[in-house]
Amino acid sequence: MSDLDERLLAAHEADDRGALIALYIEAADTATSETAAGFYLTHAYVFALELNDGRQDALRTRLKAMGRV
Amino acid sequence: MTTDLSTVIRPIDSANGLPNAHYTDPEVFAEEREGVIFDQWAGLAVAADVPEAGDAKPVELLGVPLLLIRDKGGQVRVFHNICRHRGMILVSEPRKIEGAIRCPYHSWCYSTQGRLVATPHVGGPGMNTHEDIDKSDLGLVEVPSHIWRDVVFVNLNGNAAPFEDVHADLLQRWYEFDSPHHHGGADSRFQLDVKTNWKLAVENYCESYHLPWVHPGLNSYSRLEDHYHIEKPGQYSGQGTYVYRQLKADSGEVFPDFPGLSDKWNEGAEYVAVFPNVLLGAQRDHAFAIILEPRGLDETSEHIHLYYASEKTDDALRARNTAQWKEVFEEDVFVVEGMQKGRHAPGFDGGRFSPAMDGPTHLFHAWVAEKLHDRREKLAAE
Numbered sequence: 040m041s042d043l044d045e046r047l048l049a050a051h052e053a054d055d056r057g058a059l060i061a062l063y064i065e066a067a068d069t070a071t072s073e074t075a076a077g078f079y080l081t082h083a084y085v086f087a088l089e090l091n092d093g094r095q096d097a098l099r100t101r102l103k104a105m106g107r108v
Numbered sequence: 109m110t111t112d113l114s115t116v117i118r119p120i121d122s123a124n125g126l127p128n129a130h131y132t133d134p135e136v137f138a139e140e141r142e143g144v145i146f147d148q149w150a151g152l153a154v155a156a157d158v159p160e161a162g163d164a165k166p167v168e169l170l171g172v173p174l175l176l177i178r179d180k181g182g183q184v185r186v187f188h189n190i191c192r193h194r195g196m197i198l199v200s201e202p203r204k205i206e207g208a209i210r211c212p213y214h215s216w217c218y219s220t221q222g223r224l225v226a227t228p229h230v231g232g233p234g235m236n237t238h239e240d241i242d243k244s245d246l247g248l249v250e251v252p253s254h255i256w257r258d259v260v261f262v263n264l265n266g267n268a269a270p271f272e273d274v275h276a277d278l279l280q281r282w283y284e285f286d287s288p289h290h291h292g293g294a295d296s297r298f299q300l301d302v303k304t305n306w307k308l309a310v311e312n313y314c315e316s317y318h319l320p321w322v323h324p325g326l327n328s329y330s331r332l333e334d335h336y337h338i339e340k341p342g343q344y345s346g347q348g349t350y351v352y353r354q355l356k357a358d359s360g361e362v363f364p365d366f367p368g369l370s371d372k373w374n375e376g377a378e379y380v381a382v383f384p385n386v387l388l389g390a391q392r393d394h395a396f397a398i399i400l401e402p403r404g405l406d407e408t409s410e411h412i413h414l415y416y417a418s419e420k421t422d423d424a425l426r427a428r429n430t431a432q433w434k435e436v437f438e439e440d441v442f443v444v445e446g447m448q449k450g451r452h453a454p455g456f457d458g459g460r461f462s463p464a465m466d467g468p469t470h471l472f473h474a475w476v477a478e479k480l481h482d483r484r485e486k487l488a489a490e
Contacts, residue, residue: 077234
């Protein structure tokens with residue numbers, strides 16, 4: 040299991056949604072396929088929406104550019 | 109089972125109360141659930157339950173899961189508390205919605221105004237749209253609601269006339285109290301769980317006949333002859349007093365009055381049952397609302413809230429006021445529980461009314477009968 044996987048699991052375990060946004064963005068940035076990147080960005084976007092986090096607009100813009108929202 | 113309501117709608121001098129089945133039969137309870145609660149403007153909660161934007165509270169009305177929420181614009185709304193995807197419960201405990209309401213199942217997200225804003229992976233992994241899923245058609249189902257005197261009324265079946273029309277007469281009657289009512293806070297709310305059908309709490313509340321017997325503490329200053337009936341057939345009923353006495357601290361301090369009241373309220377006060385399930389009190393210096401939550405045929409939770417003319421009131425006096433009302437309402441518990449048990453006596457004819465003293469109670473029975481009659485006629489025509 041990668042270090043990122045472990046940090047994601049820990050953040051889920053702690054229900055730390057703020058951390059999850061950052062970790063899913065990190066996962067998207069290091070993903071090896073566009074589908075995987077879209078998957079991770081979607082999760083980051085959903086948690087950002089839920090928290091009214093300032094990153095939601097940028098995440099939506101990225102997903103929009105990929106034709107995924 | 110279809111009950112015979114013909115004796116209920118007779119003039120009071122020859123009428124009987126509602127038949128036993130209205131207190132003991134699950135089929136009739138289900139009929140009343142639709143015709144007397146869901147078709148009407150029923151009390152659900154108070155707006156003070158969600159004081160700040162984003163506050164959300166799950167509530168149930170006779171098994172229907174609802175979400176009371178104050179949206180980001182400050183408007184109180186009521187939604188079905190379920191996701192439009194798989195019907196999952198969205199919010200399971202009172203909490204603040206920071207941004208969107210996220211369904212805990214597949215994470216569909218809704219704005220606090222009910223708009224569906226995200227459908228993650230709905231078109232496959234990482235694909236958040238699908239041509240057959242039109243988000244604009246899939247917002248949360250909003251229930252018509254109206255706030256009056258901080259009480260959130262809902263018309264679950266969405267078929268009632270506007271609240272202001274249905275209750276135009278009562279709104280006019282109490283127009284002098286159209287000033288801000290401030291909830292007294294945590295020490296000004298309490299709940300009584302009572303083993304009775306909710307209607308018996310209404311019946312007891314709207315008449316003054318029982319006061320000298322059940323509330324003897326009132327006798328010293330509030331005699332039976334100091335009260336009058338409030339009777340608006342087909343709308344509401346209750347009782348009024350000419351001798352309302354303000355609570356005073358040892359220092360002589362009283363609660364401030366609601367502004368702009370005429371002299372009639374100096375010693376006058378009124379207590380009205382807003383059918384079906386809200387009991388209100390209007391007095392010069394404080395008000396209360398009781399929401400009767402029907403939890404079953406013979407289970408009712410009474411949610412009591414006290415309100416004042418100003419945001420800040422004396423803590424000790426407020427606590428005394430809550431205690432005083434709690435004592436009064438607890439004195440009624442054995443009565444409404446006793447009548448509920450009494451309804452299991454076979455052959456009881458619903459009881460007779462005092463033509464002089466029971467007008468408000470008969471009026472409520474007749475209202476229930478009328479609403480059920482309307483529903484039966486409608487179903488028969490379909």
